Amino acid sequence: MxxxxxxxxxxxxxxxxxxxxxxxxxxxxYRIMKRLQELGFAEAKGRGYxxxxxxxxxxxxxxxxxxxxxxxxxxxxxxxxxxxxxxxxYVRKMLGGTETLDYRAYELTQLQTPYMLxxxxxxxxxxxxxxxxxxxxxxxxxxxxxxxKEGEFKDExxxxxxxxxxFGGRSILxxxxxxxxxxxxxxxxxxxxxxxxxxxxxELPSK
Numbered sequence: 001m002x003x004x005x006x007x008x009x010x011x012x013x014x015x016x017x018x019x020x021x022x023x024x025x026x027x028x029x030y031r032i033m034k035r036l037q038e039l040g041f042a043e044a045k046g047r048g049y050x051x052x053x054x055x056x057x058x059x060x061x062x063x064x065x066x067x068x069x070x071x072x073x074x075x076x077x078x079x080x081x082x083x084x085x086x087x088x089x090y091v092r093k094m095l096g097g098t099e100t101l102d103y104r105a106y107e108l109t110q111l112q113t114p115y116m117l118x119x120x121x122x123x124x125x126x127x128x129x130x131x132x133x134x135x136x137x138x139x140x141x142x143x144x145x146x147x148x149k150e151g152e153f154k155d156e157x158x159x160x161x162x163x164x165x166x167f168g169g170r171s172i173l174x175x176x177x178x179x180x181x182x183x184x185x186x187x188x189x190x191x192x193x194x195x196x197x198x199x200x201x202x203e204l205p206s207k
Contacts, residue, residue, distance in 0.1 A: 016029050016033065037050075039071075040067075040069075042056075068162075069159075069163045069166035069167075076147050078144065079146070083141060083143060085143075087142070087143050088117045088144065094130075095119050095121065102116050102174075104118075105177070115143065117145065118163075119147065120147045155187070158188065161182075161189075173196070175190060175192075180204065
């Protein structure tokens with residue numbers, strides 16, 4: 001199933017008809033898309049259109065390692081109050097969770113200016129209620145995201161790396177930077193185009 005998706009050209013969005021020709025029927029295409037959404041690799045956009053995370057292009061050997069990250073990201077809940085950096089500052093002081101992606105990646109690499117605060121928490125429902133009691137509203141435009149804890153967290157740098165791979169987009173650059181700077185602490189590593197690796201190497205701050 002995932003191997004089939006890797007044959008699609010990389011672009012922002014796809015239509016289900018593009019999958020029809022690869023799998024033989026519209027019904028099979030929809031079954032595959034439903035399963036990809038359940039795993040967190042794809043997101044429906046309406047009228048037969050969908051997007052897929054760039055993590056789907058990683059080698060098969062690491063797909064099982066990405067499933068906990070993908071599942072947690074699929075269940076992420078977003079919150080905002082002022083919808084600016086003050087929300088991030090406030091929640092970082094308020095929550096006792098485990099940070100990942102943008103802000104934690106920046107602490108590890110100093111590469112990209114962080115934007116979204118992602119927190120793993122033990123009880124998302126309770127934390128959501130606490131945020132709402134403090135004036136936060138739930139919605140996709142918020143800059144604070146809470147994630148349910150899924151999978152292993154004993155190796156924190158490895159988990160942030162896998163989260164970056166799973167999230168895709170600009171986070172791929174963070175994953176590359178983490179590997180360049182902390183590769184000796186990673187048991188599982190992805191694969192990246194050499195031009196992206198060179199780009200990140202050039203942009204990393206000098207030590």
